[in-house]
Amino acid sequence: MLKEHRMALFACTASTDFASKVVETINETKAPEDVVLHLGSSEFTRFSDGEFQPRLTESVRGATVFILQSTYPPTDNLMELLLMIDATKRASADKVIAVMPYFGWARQDRKDKPRVAIGAKLVANLLKAAGADRVMTCDLHAEQIQGFFDFPVDHIYASTVFLPYIKAMHLDNLAIAAPDMGGAKRANSYAKALACPMIICHKTREKANMVSSITAIGEVEGKNIVIVDDMIDTAGTLTKAADVLMEKGALSVRACATHAVLSGKAYDNINNSQIKEVIVTDTIPLTSDPNVDKSKIKVVSMTQTFANIIRKVYNYEPISSEFSF
Template sequence: MPASSDSRVVIFGGRSNPALARRIAASYGTSLGDVTIREFADGEIYVSYGESIRGADVFIIQSTHPHADNWMELLLMIDAAKRASARQVTAVIPYFGYARQERKDQPRVSIAAKLMANMLTTAGADRVLTMELHAPPIQGFFDVPVDHLYGSGVLIDHVRAYELENFVVVAPDVGALKMARAYAQKLNANIALIDKRRPRQNEARVMNIIGDVEGMNVMLIDDIVDTAGTLTRAATALREAGALDIMAACTHALLSGPAYERIEASPLERLIITDTIPLKRPSDSIEVVSVAGLFAKAIRHIYTNQSVSTLFKD
C-alpha cells in the first residue's frame, strides 16, 4: 500500500530489546511512540497505545528470542495497532525466533517458523522487516511482503578495521559455507570449512578442517550463536591446527546456558555480534556492533516506497 501524502511514521518498541528500539528511532530522527505494556497478576499481557495512530504507518520493533512472551507481546501490539486504525503495520523483527524449526526433518514435528508466520499475518501485520533468517526460504511462508536484511555489512566493516593479513574465513559447518564464501569475497580472504558431526541438538563434534589455516588469522562465521559449543570447539580445533588470531562473527547472539563461560575459556580472541538480541551480561570477549542505522534506513525506504535491497548491495 503506497504511503499517502498525509500519512506519518510512528515507531514503537516492545520490551524484548528496548535499547535497540530506541537506537533505531533515534537513527530515523524521531523518538519511540507512547505505548503501555504490562501484565495482569496472572501474567496475561496488556497493550494500549497512548497516542492516536489513525492513518499512520506503524513500525513495531520486537525481537522474538525466548521467552515466548516476546512473541505474544508482538502479536498483541500488531492487533492493537490494527484496531486503532493504523494505515499499515510493519512488524520489525531483528531476530526472528523459531526460525531454526523451518522444515519437517523427522516425523511428528512442528514446522514452527511457518506457524509464527501464520500468527503474524492473522494478527494483522501488513509486512515484515527482519534480519538474517536462519533459512532464507522462510520468506515464502508469508502471504505479506518480507524485507530481509543482512548483518554482514556492519560486521564486515567492523572486521576490516582490524586490518589483519593472511586472513581466512572459516565456515563452522556446511550450512554456513555460503555465508562464509560471501564474507571471504568481500574481505578478499581465503576460505576454509570445518566438517563436523552433531550427535544431538546443541552438541557438535569437530571432525576435521578442510583448508589451510596454519599460521593464518581466521574468522569463524555463523548466523546464530546459541550455547557456543560449535564455535568454541571449532576455535579449539583451529588453534590446534596452527591458526593465530582467532575471532568469530555472528549476527544473532542467543548465548544460552554455558555460552559465556565457553567463549571466555576458549581460544577466541573476540566474538563480534550485532545488537539484535540484548546481552545478558557484558564480556571482555564480546564486541557488539549496532544494526540500528540499517534498520532505520530500511524503515525509511519502506515508507517512501524505495527498494530495500539496495541497502545491502555491494
C-alpha cells in the same frame, strides 16, 4: 481536508533500547522539512495469572506503524508482538510492519525428523493472522523462510556492519570459516567480498546443542581466521571449531555472529576457549549481569541500517543499496 500520511514507531519490551536508537538515528538523518519522529507511547499490563495486555496510549489512525521486537526469549516476546500488532490494527492503522531484528523459531524451518512442527512457518502464519502487512528482519537462519510469508519480507544482512569491521582489523593471511556445512553459502559471500580463502568446519551432533566432533576442510595453518555465523546459542559449535582450528595451526580465531542468543553456559564457553574475539550485533542485548565476563565480546550496532531501511520502506524507496551482498 486531507491529512498527510505519517509514520509511527513503537517498541515492545524486549527491544526498547534498540528502538530508541533507531528513532534517534532517523531524526539525525531526516530532511529539514520532515517531522521529528518520537518513540510511540504504549503500556503493558501484566496480570497475576501470567497474561499480559498491550495498549497504545496515542492515536495511530491512518498511520504506517513499525513495531520493533526481537523474539528472544521466544514465547512471551512473540505473543507480546502479536498482541501489539492486533491492537495497532484494531486502532485503525493504515499499515502495520513488524520489525523483528531477531526472528525466533527460525531454526525450525523444516521437518528434520518425523512428527515435528515447522515453527518458522507457524510464526509466519501467526504474524499474518495478527494483522501484519510486512516483516523486516535480519539474517534469518535459513533464507528460504522468506517463502513462508504471503506478504513482503525485508531481509537485512549484518554484513553491512561486519565487513567494515573485519577490513578495519587489517589482518594478514585472513581466511573466513563456516562453522558448519549449513553456513557455507554465508562464509563464501564473505570470502568473496574480502578476497580471501574459505574454510569449512564439518560437525556431527549427538543431540541438540551438543556437538560431538568437528573437522576442518581447507588451508588452516598460518591463517588469521574469522568464523561467520547467523547466531551464537550455547557457543558449543563456535568454541569447539576455534579450538580445532588453533590445533591445526591457525594464528588466531575470531568470530562474527549476528544474533547473540548466548544461552546456557555460552559466556563461560567463550571465555574458556582459544577464540580471541567475538563480534556480535545488538539485535539481542547482552546480559546485564555485572558478574558475567564479557571482555571477549564486541558489539557493533545495526540501528543505523534498520533506521535507513525503515525510512526507505516508509517513503517507497528501493533498499537494495543497503546490502553488501
